[in-house]
Amino acid sequence: MTVAAVVLAANLLVGVLRVSRGPDVRDRIAGLILLSTTGTAVLLVLAHTVDEPALRVVAAVAVALAPVIVVSLVVHERGRP
Template sequence: MNTWFLTMALFLLLNLFAGLLRVFRGPTHADRMLSVELFGTTTVAMLLLLAFAMELPALLDVAMVLVLLATVATVAFVRGTGKLFK
């Protein structure tokens, strides 16, 4: 079962690289912000998988803090630009 968790974490890491490409190539600010949200969501999923694979419950707390930071970043972006989609 640990192999499955680690394989899925590696797959999610590859998805992060696809999102990084969108950050550099994204024509609008909304594309870039959605990529940042992808980073937050994928990182939380990776932390949850690694927490179960390595039996480290502290990673669950780190994932929860990261979710809160991603939410604050989204709110800050929306307030800073006025609108998400222009």
């Protein structure tokens, strides 16, 4: 589990770089999707490791909110109110 957590944390760093550097909005949206799925995986690995069920709930909330963030960014990119 430790190796999985380290690999996922490295993946999070790559996602943060993609979101912060761009080069355009589509790349940033892809980076946000990467961050949401990888962040959820990190939370699930931690929930299993420390046996904390509340982290599973937080992971479920993150999964539920990720599409909302992506849709709002796409709508913003297209210029619709």
